[in-house]
Amino acid sequence: MNIISIKDLQTLCPAENLAADSEGALLPQPWLTDDAVNTRIAQLVSNTQNVVMLPTFIFICWWRDWITEKKISSRNLSYLKDIKPSDTVIFPRCVQNDDNPETGNHYILWVFSGRVHELRVYDSMGLYRDIPNQQMDMLCHAFSQTWNLADWTVCYPSQWLQSSRDTNNCGVFVCTMAEMELKSCSLATEVVGRSQMEHMRKYHAAALAEGVQIEDSMRFPSKTQCMAGALQVCCYQSVGEKGTLYSKVVQVLWVQCDLCLGWLHMDCAGVSEAEVKKGKFRCGCDIPQPYTFDSKIKALKQGVDGLISDTEIKALHDALQTEEKKSSRFYLWKHPEVSLKLKQCLKPKQCSFSDDNLVKLADKIRAAVKPENSLESLDYIFDVMLPEVTLATFMKHLNICRYAGEVLMASGQVLLL
Incomplete structure (x- = not known):
């Protein structure tokens, strides 16, 4: 059905x-x-x-x-x-x-x-x-x-x-x-x-x-709902009878936005416990709309190399593989049988880059992670690494949290760079 x-x-x-x-x-x-x-x-x-x-x-x-x-x-x-x-x-x-x-x-x-x-x-x-x-x-x-x-x-x-x-x-x-x-x-x-x-x-x-x-809505194992669930990008969201994503994680940490008082898993927010303890956390609800991307455009003028380095891409890839970094996209790539519907929902529906820069960034990701199968790896590059790298560049150049980056990608406000 x-x-x-x-x-x-x-x-x-x-x-x-x-x-x-x-x-x-x-x-x-x-x-x-x-x-x-x-x-x-x-x-x-x-x-x-x-x-x-x-x-x-x-x-x-x-x-x-x-x-x-x-x-x-x-x-x-x-x-x-x-x-x-x-x-x-x-x-x-x-x-x-x-x-x-x-x-x-x-x-x-x-x-x-x-x-x-x-x-x-x-x-x-x-x-x-x-x-x-x-x-x-x-x-x-x-x-x-x-x-x-x-x-x-x-x-x-x-x-x-x-x-x-x-x-x-x-x-x-x-x-x-x-x-x-x-x-x-x-x-x-x-x-x-x-x-x-x-x-x-x-x-x-x-x-x-x-x-x-x-x-009606996504259900979560905790009484507190993670705001990332509304975007279907929560790292621990329910997948029906099959439980939740990353179900083997024993302790799930939460963080509350100081402005809107909404809750996020720290993995969904893209922040560590040490970062939260340093000061207030804001989920991005205070970002003016429509958002300007001046700093990212400035970085892109140097080419895709100005956005993110090969070392940063490789570190991101390794963190996903070892599950040090949680990502619903990566989990469903690795375990598509858990929820094919959710996996398809998470496929990027648009891209922030022009065709030329998209190809350059895909080549850069491929060179950094060195996949074995060039054609089949395109799915991994486009379905997992490209959105994850895009989020990483948002966090780096726009100084926002991961969840705020997900909101920007979902909103369609992302400029064609």
Whole structure:
């Protein structure tokens, strides 16, 4: 069964939209989270034969492999292992910048039809009708065991569109277009208004609430909740019947923010007991928003070597391997069977670096840790070391704690450096 959190579900239909006196009011229509879009489309596909759904983060995994090695690791291609030539693949994307496809805030939908050798593009704003050459080369490589995409037709079929003033409902549109595709519905091109979008939101939210398991919140072994749990990055969070991450740790130390009074595990805060005893601890709740990254940009002007040294990267890698440093990303990399869902949630959904600097930093990490298998190690580098190194640079150059760095990464405020 698919799982969705109440937080994600409320991006489809906020609680105030269900109030009895909301009729006729201008209701909030927030931007959908990736988990809301992925879970709804997965739910739709689960009831349909010969259709495979690829979640949004798969493109990021493929792209990182492609720009670095010009091929995709077998681990990241495992999602395609059961695809048959006559199947249909539903692939939602989050786009904005063709130069760096990892970042974006606009959902579109790709539908690969093996039956008619056609790739249909659904984009409620009509901005991404074509597929850039480099992305198409990557897709040709990814699907090469099943299809020859070079011979396929890419088309932009008749579809519903958002109004020019609507910038938040692309996720609802993608979920709706996925359902129309699965039901083989032909659509006339027309602009869908705000009130119609509100009906679609309630429809999809009701279907999700009925058909999936809803997680109210993460549960922790202590009566005190770690704030990092809300971001799903707590080092000791519960994984259901399998207990908690780092379950063999006997003594877990806590620290309280002197401003907001929230609690964090010291490992989640990224501070030691000795550091806490020296003075007050602040979790980052006092950081002005949006945050400026002047010191980090200044360091990056010297190149990626100005951010972090090879010695620091190697020390970070060694500390993770020996578990001297705790990281939910590393633990789930090492023990993916504990929670595949949580492992996928922790995959970086965006990167703070431009493509050029991303490749340079990945090469720098690879040279520092010296992995044995160059292609398979990309997953470790991108899923574990790149976010951990990014956090380390935040702590070093911005003088903030680890948790504050996690908040910045999760907020999407990180600049493209």
